[in-house]
Amino acid sequence: MTISDDNLATLVLAIKAWGRELGFAQIGVADVDLTRAEPGLQAWLDAGYHGDMHYMATHGMKRARPADLVPGTVRVITARMNYLPRDMGDGWCEREVRKAEDAQAAVVSVYARGRDYHKVLRARLQQLAQRIEHEAGVFGYRVFTDSAPVMEVELAEKSGIGWRGKHTLLLNRDAGSMYFLGEILTDLPLPVDAPATRHCGQCRACIDICPTQAILGPCKLDARRCISYLTIELRGSIPVELRPLIGNRIYGCDECQLVCPWNKFAQRASLPDFDVRNGLDGATLVELFAWEEDDFNSRLEGSPIRRIGHECWLRNLAVGLGNTLRQAPDAAHIVAALQARAGHPSELVREHVAWALAQGSSSQAQPERQRQD
Numbered sequence: 001m002t003i004s005d006d007n008l009a010t011l012v013l014a015i016k017a018w019g020r021e022l023g024f025a026q027i028g029v030a031d032v033d034l035t036r037a038e039p040g041l042q043a044w045l046d047a048g049y050h051g052d053m054h055y056m057a058t059h060g061m062k063r064a065r066p067a068d069l070v071p072g073t074v075r076v077i078t079a080r081m082n083y084l085p086r087d088m089g090d091g092w093c094e095r096e097v098r099k100a101e102d103a104q105a106a107v108v109s110v111y112a113r114g115r116d117y118h119k120v121l122r123a124r125l126q127q128l129a130q131r132i133e134h135e136a137g138v139f140g141y142r143v144f145t146d147s148a149p150v151m152e153v154e155l156a157e158k159s160g161i162g163w164r165g166k167h168t169l170l171l172n173r174d175a176g177s178m179y180f181l182g183e184i185l186t187d188l189p190l191p192v193d194a195p196a197t198r199h200c201g202q203c204r205a206c207i208d209i210c211p212t213q214a215i216l217g218p219c220k221l222d223a224r225r226c227i228s229y230l231t232i233e234l235r236g237s238i239p240v241e242l243r244p245l246i247g248n249r250i251y252g253c254d255e256c257q258l259v260c261p262w263n264k265f266a267q268r269a270s271l272p273d274f275d276v277r278n279g280l281d282g283a284t285l286v287e288l289f290a291w292e293e294d295d296f297n298s299r300l301e302g303s304p305i306r307r308i309g310h311e312c313w314l315r316n317l318a319v320g321l322g323n324t325l326r327q328a329p330d331a332a333h334i335v336a337a338l339q340a341r342a343g344h345p346s347e348l349v350r351e352h353v354a355w356a357l358a359q360g361s362s363s364q365a366q367p368e369r370q371r372q373d
Contacts, residue, residue: 003136003188005191008188008189008190008191009191011132011135011136011188011190012029012190012191014135015027015077015128015132015190018128018131018132019079019128022124022127022128023081023124023270023271024079024080024081024124024128025080025081025082025175025179025267025270026079026080026161026172026175027077027078027079028077028078028079028156028159028160028161028193029075029076029077029078029159029190029191029192029193030075030076030078030155030156030158030159030192030193030195031074031075031076031158031192032065032066032067032073032074032075032076034064034065034066034151034154034155034158035064037064037151037154038061038064040219041061041063041064041151042060042061044220045057045060047222048224049221049222049223049224050223051223051224051229051233051234052233052234052235052236053223053229053233055149056149059149062149063149063150063151064151064154066150066155066185069148069149069150069185070140070142070185072140072187073140073185073186073187074186074187074188074189075185075186075187075188075189075190075192076155076159076183076184076185076186077128077159077183077184077186077190078152078155078156078159078161078181078182078183079121079125079128079181079182079183079184080156080161080162080170080172080175080179080180080181080182081117081120081121081124081179081180081182081269081271082175082178082179082266082267082268082269082270083110083111083114083117083178083179083180083269083274084110084178084266084267084268084269084274085110085113085114085268085269085274085275085276085281086268086269086272086274086275087275087276088110088268092266093258093263093264096110096254096258097258100247100248100249100255102248103247103248103323103324103327103328104248104284104285104286104324104334105248105282105283105284105285106248106250106280106283106284106285106287106288106317106320107247107248107249107250108250108251108252108280108281108283108305109228109249109251109252109253109254110178110254111178111180111252111274111304112251112252112280112303112304112305113274113276113277113280113281114273114274114275114276114277114303115273115274115277115302115303116302116303116304116306117145117146117180117274117304118145118146118147118304119302120180120271120273120274121145121180121182122143122144122145122147122182124182125143125144125145125182125183125184126143128184129141129143129184129186132188136188139186139187139188140186140187141184141185141186141187141188142184142185143182143183143184143185144182144183144184144185145180145181145182145183146180146181146182150183150185152170152181152182152183153168153169153170153181155183156170156181157170157195157196158192158195159192159193159195160193160194160195160196161181161196162175162177162196163196163197163198163199163200164198164219165177165200165206165219165260165262166200166203166204166206166207166215166217166218166219167206167207167210167215167221167256167257167260168215168219168220168221169256169257171199171200171260171262172196172262172265173199173262173265174265174267175265175266175267176257176260176262176263176264176265176266176267177257177260177262177263177266178257178263178266178267179267199262200218203261204218205259205260205261206256206257206259206260209255209256209258209259210255210256211227211245211246211247211249211253211255212225212226212227212230212242212245212246213225214226214227214229215256225242226253227245227246227249227252227253227255228252228253230242230246231246231249231250231251231252231253231308231312231316232251232252232308235312236348237348237351237352238315238316238319238352240355243319243322243323243355244323244326246316246319246320246323247320247323248285248320248323248324249320250285250288250313250316250317250319250320251305251308251316277303278299278300278303285317285320285321285324285334286321286333286334286337288313288317289314289317289318289321289337289338289341290337291310291313292310293310296310296313297310311346311348311349312348314341314344314346314349314352314353315348315349315352318338318341318349318352318353318355318356319352319355319356321334321337321338321356322338322352322355322356322357322358322359323359325338325356325357325359325360326359326360329359329360329361331360334360335357335360338353338356338357339357341353342354342357
């Protein structure tokens with residue numbers, strides 16, 4: 001299909017308008033030259049910072065070469081969609097910080113409290129592509145949402161959506177970082193948008209706040225230490241030395257975003273899909289630890305959390321309960337909840353439950369040692 005330059009420019013304006021109609025906060029267009037990102041990606045992989053995410057190494061440089069992923073690709077239409085729940089009122093950052101300080105609260109990353117974003121964005125991107133096809137004729141494309149070796153942040157930065165913050169997430173001057181990204185790889189030679197400039201300055205709040213010190217420096221993340229990786233991507237045992245640092249965060253971590261000054265501009269979602277489900281903004285660790293596998297599967301139907309499975313769910317909660325028990329060793333209801341899972345069929349769950357129960361014992365022994373000294 002051949003379209004004149006003038007018509008392509010008009011088409012981009014239409015695509016951006018259609019995107020807004022579909023609930024996207026912003027649409028941009030980037031070329032596919034990511035050669036500047038390749039050395040950093042290779043160094044990150046060579047350092048092993050991807051941990052057990054072996055697919056990262058398997059795909060290698062394909063992540064930086066969209067045309068290798070989808071032959072014929074010359075442009076990437078990038079999109080962002082806000083995810084803060086619609087009823088998230090003013091002062092939400094402060095409330096989220098207090099929740100992480102409440103030892104008995106179960107903290108789920110804000111993005112995961114509603115419907116699975118993969119399904120929402122993929123469906124809406126597909127609708128956008130079909131709208132383009134209806135207006136412009138048949139063209140080559142594929143849609144992606146965190147589901148393939150695509151360097152989403154690099155492409156979004158090139159297309160003017162935002163800039164890579166020091167925590168490695170994308171930042172936008174008008175919307176902070178509380179949004180999802182998605183892409184349409186296409187063979188349409190659309191005019192591209194100007195890349196975003198960076199506006200973090202000397203700020204290092206995200207680096208300093210990270211509970212596990214996973215952010216090694218500006219734009220340098222050791223995923224193996226990141227709480228999001230430990231509670232979502234990692235399928236085995238959580239390293240013992242990192243467990244106390246996880247606190248009560250059972251799925252993901254928002255600390256680096258909560259402290260970011262740009263998130264005072266974070267925008268609410270325009271879609272109901274990201275409204276909170278199952279009371280995940282106010283549940284306790286003990287409540288969620290009581291869910292049996294059938295409860296987990298039925299309640300979290302359509303949630304991104306469901307993909308980690310009940311076993312890792314219990315593993316994460318056991319760590320949170322252990323951290324609570326260390327602060328409140330006489331909390332009988334927590335001890336009882338953990339003991340009820342002590343004989344769980346999963347060795348992974350049993351190990352983390354045993355560790356959690358030991359936290360109460362160790363915290364009780366500490367004052368005794370101090371008295372002896």
